[in-house]
Amino acid sequence: MLASKVDRANIEKMVRTFYAMLIKDDTVGVFFIKALGDDLKNDKWNEHYKILDNFWLMLMTGEKCYTGDPFLPHVLIGQLYEETFERWLELFNKHVHQHYVPKIAKKFNKKAEILAKKFMQGLEIGEGLEGKNWASYKL
Numbered sequence: 001m002l003a004s005k006v007d008r009a010n011i012e013k014m015v016r017t018f019y020a021m022l023i024k025d026d027t028v029g030v031f032f033i034k035a036l037g038d039d040l041k042n043d044k045w046n047e048h049y050k051i052l053d054n055f056w057l058m059l060m061t062g063e064k065c066y067t068g069d070p071f072l073p074h075v076l077i078g079q080l081y082e083e084t085f086e087r088w089l090e091l092f093n094k095h096v097h098q099h100y101v102p103k104i105a106k107k108f109n110k111k112a113e114i115l116a117k118k119f120m121q122g123l124e125i126g127e128g129l130e131g132k133n134w135a136s137y138k139l
């Protein structure tokens, strides 16, 4: 059944199943395997899941549980292209619609799209949007 509200339990499920699917993708999988390995149960992945749980919970509920810089890791993981972001967004879009009712899934997607554009601008890929600092992100 599709979730009609966002809570930590359904975010944890959405995040873990998203990356299990993502690492199998030809376009984006390689970046995650290179950074975190291909064993989704290792310590690096567990750490990544916890960060992403807090990140999405903060974006979707306003709970102040994420204090990192989401942009920085993307500078360090190798050459990303507009196509890499487009593929990530396509998979994320499909995935959140499998977990949440359309109204919530669309909200996830909107936030992901804004961030992807910000990241692309920071990485000087494609068109991007105004503003570069995480603090200035209007989510």
Ligand code: HEM
Residues within 6 Å of the ligand: 028, 031, 032, 035, 036, 048, 051, 052, 055, 068, 069, 070, 071, 073, 074, 077, 080, 084, 085, 088, 111, 112, 113, 115, 116
């Ligand atoms: C081109 C598509 C993307 C790729 C290949 C990618 C890849 C990665 C990788 C490999 C990491 C882990 C780095 C590490 O811990 O060593 C990471 C971290 C992260 N990514 Fe992405 N990512 C992409 C797009 C996005 C988008 C669109 C978002 C947001 C909507 C996002 C949010 C995050 C966050 C929040 C972290 C953790 C930041 C922290 O450590 O505080 N990523 N990403």
